[in-house]
Amino acid sequence: MDEHTEMNRYLYDLQGYLVIENVLTSTEVAGLNAAIDAQIDPIPTDWRDTANNNKLGMYKIYRFGMAGGSYPSGPGFLVWGELFCRLIDHPAVMDIMRFQLGDCFRLDRIFGMRMAKGMPSGMLHSDYGASAPFTHAERGRYFPQPVHQALHGFGVAAFNLTDSGPETGGLRVIPGSHHSHFKLPKKVRRDEHTDIVACPEAPAGSVTLFSEATTHGTAAWTASHERRSLLYKYCASNLTWSRTRVTAPEDVDLRTRQRRLLEEPAGGGWFFSSIFEADEELQQGSKK
Numbered sequence: 125m126d127e128h129t130e131m132n133r134y135l136y137d138l139q140g141y142l143v144i145e146n147v148l149t150s151t152e153v154a155g156l157n158a159a160i161d162a163q164i165d166p167i168p169t170d171w172r173d174t175a176n177n178n179k180l181g182m183y184k185i186y187r188f189g190m191a192g193g194s195y196p197s198g199p200g201f202l203v204w205g206e207l208f209c210r211l212i213d214h215p216a217v218m219d220i221m222r223f224q225l226g227d228c229f230r231l232d233r234i235f236g237m238r239m240a241k242g243m244p245s246g247m248l249h250s251d252y253g254a255s256a257p258f259t260h261a262e263r264g265r266y267f268p269q270p271v272h273q274a275l276h277g278f279g280v281a282a283f284n285l286t287d288s289g290p291e292t293g294g295l296r297v298i299p300g301s302h303h304s305h306f307k308l309p310k311k312v313r314r315d316e317h318t319d320i321v322a323c324p325e326a327p328a329g330s331v332t333l334f335s336e337a338t339t340h341g342t343a344a345w346t347a348s349h350e351r352r353s354l355l356y357k358y359c360a361s362n363l364t365w366s367r368t369r370v371t372a373p374e375d376v377d378l379r380t381r382q383r384r385l386l387e388e389p390a391g392g393g394w395f396f397s398s399i400f401e402a403d404e405e406l407q408q409g410s411k412k
């Protein structure tokens with residue numbers, strides 16, 4: 125294994141997140157941004173009213189191109205073309221997801237995030253582990269994770285299409301929190317204790333990888349340029365977050381590995397023994 129891969133794996137395990145820069149070329153970033161511009165209306169200047177008048181609040185404004193998870197089944201932003209589909213199995217993401225999820229995993233849900241200057245923060249949360257809503261851990265008490273509960277089975281790749289970081293806002297995380305056995309203290313959840321929260325530097329063209337067990341959320345956006353990220357959320361093949369799915373777009377010819385990543389949930393090895401098997405053959409797209 126080369127030293128770069130070794131380092132990335134160490135940092136991802138240690139921090140529960142990792143930013144890898146320059147995974148997209150400036151041409152790819154420009155192409156993705158142009159396609160988004162062509163598909164969705166600009167953020168309305170009265171976004172505050174829209175957020176106040178909708179039960180989904182800011183989520184209605186922040187998110188675009190959703191599929192799976194809390195949203196209906198469908199291809200989401202994958203219908204916007206090959207550039208979006210290519211990211212399903214980007215090599216920089218596949219290496220870390222394989223490290224976290226093994227050889228059989230799937231794309232569980234997708235959505236885009238966009239923010240305009242002045243947009244507020246989104247609450248810190250974890251989808252798994254002591255702070256997850258359904259684990260019922262008691263605040264201030266050590267929480268031994270029961271073996272039947274998923275913990276490290278979900279991982280996210282957020283491709284950054286504009287610059288974000290501590291100066292602008294965007295994705296925020298509590299480094300190392302995926303290993304915590306304590307529920308998030310109320311003071312941290314209420315943003316009264318922010319020293320342990322990081323808003324990683326993530327320039328356009330980078331990807332931010334994080335475990336869904338890492339406590340994460342959105343930091344208020346203060347930059348004059350728009351925030352844009354595309355989130356691809358993966359999980360071990362035998363898991364699922366909800367009853368809805370990301371489905372293949374009709375007009376894009378997906379490669380074999382990309383199709384495998386859209387398979388239904390099932391025990392690892394049920395539909396194929398590895399999404400990495402016969403790599404060359406998979407790239408040619410000749411074999412299911």
Ligand SMILES: O=C(O)CCC(=O)C(=O)O
Pocket residue numbers: 237246282294295296340341342343353355
């Ligand atoms: O990208 C962000 O700002 C946060 C995304 C988020 O909260 C989530 O993935 O649950």
